[in-house]
Amino acid sequence: MRRDNVSDAKQRTSCQVCGTTKTLKKASGYVVCSSCRTAIGIIKNHPEKIKTLWPHFHEEPILPEPVQIAQRAMVEMPDVIDGKRYQTIDRERNKWYLLVSEVDGRPVEVFASTAFDRNHELQSRISNLTTITRLISLILRHIFLHEPLTMDKCLKQIQRSSRQKNDLPDMLFGILSRYRQKSSA
Numbered sequence: 001m002r003r004d005n006v007s008d009a010k011q012r013t014s015c016q017v018c019g020t021t022k023t024l025k026k027a028s029g030y031v032v033c034s035s036c037r038t039a040i041g042i043i044k045n046h047p048e049k050i051k052t053l054w055p056h057f058h059e060e061p062i063l064p065e066p067v068q069i070a071q072r073a074m075v076e077m078p079d080v081i082d083g084k085r086y087q088t089i090d091r092e093r094n095k096w097y098l099l100v101s102e103v104d105g106r107p108v109e110v111f112a113s114t115a116f117d118r119n120h121e122l123q124s125r126i127s128n129l130t131t132i133t134r135l136i137s138l139i140l141r142h143i144f145l146h147e148p149l150t151m152d153k154c155l156k157q158i159q160r161s162s163r164q165k166n167d168l169p170d171m172l173f174g175i176l177s178r179y180r181q182k183s184s185a
């Protein structure tokens with residue numbers, strides 16, 4: 001390791017950090033100019049100064065907040081879920097019931113039902129509607145319960161939304177299933 005550094009120092013004609021060809025020195029295994037050597041010294045010995053300076057130049061944190069990683073743990077879906085039912089009327093004057101399930105006041109699932117639920121001519125409309133609410137629910141559980149969002153889960157929800165062969169979710173399921181192998185590999 002050490003030998004590599006020595007030969008590296010001989011071969012290098014420019015600073016490893018900024019690229020200048022000024023006089024080069026070694027600093028913590030790097031071959032650098034005197035300015036970059038000073039910078040490395042600060043990073044190595046006074047990281048708190050870098051942390052203080054960083055937010056003045058970058059909106060992103062220098063490292064991901066450890067707190068955010070801790071919060072990523074998945075929240076179990078409770079057996080009994082609170083829900084709020086909303087009644088609304090669409091532009092064609094159909095009455096709708098929209099149910100939002102909540103965990104600690106956060107939305108985790110949505111359901112929608114309306115009078116045309118029982119109309120056989122509207123099966124495709126219902127399956128499209130089911131796809132929307134199932135996928136929204138999946139996303140909500142991902143956001144608020146940190147449930148992992150995977151290709152398999154998306155496909156399962158799309159497949160379950162289908163009511164008859166070759167309706168939109170059935171066609172989407174058929175096409176997207178071709179990608180399943182690739183994404184899980």
Ligand SMILES: [Zn+2]
Binds near residue numbers: 017033035
């Ligand atoms: Zn330099």
